Amino acid sequence: MTFEPEVRERLERDAKQIIGRYPKPRSALLPLLHLVQSEEGHVSQDGIEFCAEQLGITPAQVTGVSTFYTQYKHEPVGEFHVGVCINTLCAVMGGDQIWNELTEHTGVGHDEATPDGKVSLERIECNAACDFAPVMMVNWEFFDNMTPEKAKQLVDDLRSGKEVLPSRGPNKLCSWKDASRVLAGFPDGRAHEGVQAGPESLRGLELAKQRGWQAPSADTGGAAPEEPVRPGEITDPPPNEPGKPIGGDVKPGSQEGRNQ
Template identity: 65%
Template sequence: MSVEHADAAVPHGHGRVPGERHATGYDDETRARLTRDADEIVARYPQARSALLPMLHLVQSEDGYVSPRGIAFCAAHLGLTTAEVSAVATFYTQYKRHPNGTYTVGVCTNTLCGVMGGDAIWEELSEHLGVGHDETTPDGAITLERVECNAACDYAPVMMVNWEFFDEQTPASAVEVVDRLVAGEPVAPTRGPSQVGTFKEISRVLAGFPDGRADEGVGAGQATLRGTVLAKEQGWTAPSFDADERAAAAAAQADDAAPEVGDEQSSAQHAPTTPADSSPTGEQRKQKSDDAKES
């Protein structure tokens, strides 16, 4: 198929790599390769449309963002409209609607990381790189983001590079990491694989195509495992679980449940024990009203 190219203007901070051109459609070879991958993804699900999330990662692994041609490809392959695909792509922040950098550097500025130094890290990196939130450096190397909690509060303040953890960072260490990334040096996260992958490489992993590096490096660190270690030292164990005992207890609780109003032994069956237990009749209410007027 013929491929048209266009150099569309993009806002400041969202620039493409100088000289890069984006096609409005995929060439035959690329489309065939993406189609094979998409077929494999769709086969994992009982309904084709359920494959949309990993397929969006797939087109990001090709284009570096969810491009218009990527949206059209997903829609055609899954029998959806481009509006339906766009609605999903614009909902999740991991899907980028403009060309992303080779590395996404996310600084957590949520409560704990923020007070532990995350705000200072963000300010230092933003000034050092000359970009703000969701903006990309002119060379296309780094896209900088403020991110919400990374679920790594035990290592605050945390920075992520393409969703790999860089724990207990400082402004100086964060600058060193991004400088090494820009220089093209291999950089290892605090926990995880021995080297951070590119945005396109990680997008393919998120599409469901493992890179074989899941078991590399450190997994859970000492801070994360502290509770387990303490429990072993103290001899603490979780309560035992016996399905039969739980079922019997649930049945007994159901038998002891309060009866419905009107059922035998409900409050409706008991004679009032104090005047307050009885609702006054109309005549009683009238008498009280007359007594109040006379007084």
């Protein structure tokens, strides 16, 4: 199956705009993959061949890139693609339990979609939002401080058509295809909606303001003033002495001290 003429014409027009943003055409491969994914919901063989034609490279080269990055799907996913972070902090805060209960609740596993095509699930290694752990995402929008109960209610609401609002970001969820088009470089005009950064992310900045901390001056090379450590506060260990391995004096090639 190939793209219909009107679809191909539209894709070629968008591809030309994307490629024009880069000094070398091949640099446009990542957004082009998002573009074809926004059309079909996944990167099909037709999409791979389209990208190769537009950039003057081989389908094998496109495939090598598209299979490396997990944001590109090679099988259809749901209208709402739900990611559950199972990396270290989210896992110990409940991410593993959320994943286990959610897969049992929906009957689908990693990169699989429910029979109605509404929801698909993905195990994500990190959502880059550790201060809100455990975190989930729907079409790359954040859902913070989740629990198994909240996660199951979320997918039930998505499948039933209820309006669902992310914890931060836009005031409404877009579809998986629309999210892919935004990632291709075509903004939907909603980047400044909703909460941009939660209180947890801003605590360090607020603390610096309260204590008058400033970054060292790049011009003078001067260091920012240090505040005395209060009793009970933990300081960083002293840096390792230059020229010495972390484990102390060990023979080259020795495993001694590796786990110290």
